[in-house]
Amino acid sequence: xLRSSAAPQPLGSLTQPPWYSDDLLPELQATLAxxxxxxxxxxxxxxxxxxxxxxxxxxxxxAAQLEERRxxxxxxxxxxxxxxxxxxxxxxxxxxxxxxP
Numbered sequence: 657x658l659r660s661s662a663a664p665q666p667l668g669s670l671t672q673p674p675w676y677s678d679d680l681l682p683e684l685q686a687t688l689a690x691x692x693x694x695x696x697x698x699x700x701x702x703x704x705x706x707x708x709x710x711x712x713x714x715x716x717x718x719a720a721q722l723e724e725r726r727x728x729x730x731x732x733x734x735x736x737x738x739x740x741x742x743x744x745x746x747x748x749x750x751x752x753x754x755x756x757p
Contacts, residue, residue, distance in 0.1 A: 698726045
């Protein structure tokens with residue numbers, strides 16, 4: 657088994673101010689929290705469905721409906737994460753151009 661003696665490099669100085677705008681971190685956190693809530697609700701619904709004594713055909717139908725609802729609920733927040741990621745990339749690219757000639 658190969659072992660590396662290289663210690664992990666820190667991602668940035670603890671005294672260095674963050675490179676992202678003040679609103680980016682709260683937006684990321686809020687979006688991730690909403691996605692986590694959607695996942696928790698989906699898991700709770702699936703557990704209830706799994707323990708339900710109804711017919712298997714109906715359970716499969718309900719399971720498909722739950723998955724469809726989950727995907728629909730997630731879509732705007734996944735898109736929001738993609739938008740936030742794009743903002744991060746633009747800021748990092750601009751910072752790279754301006755400060756690393």
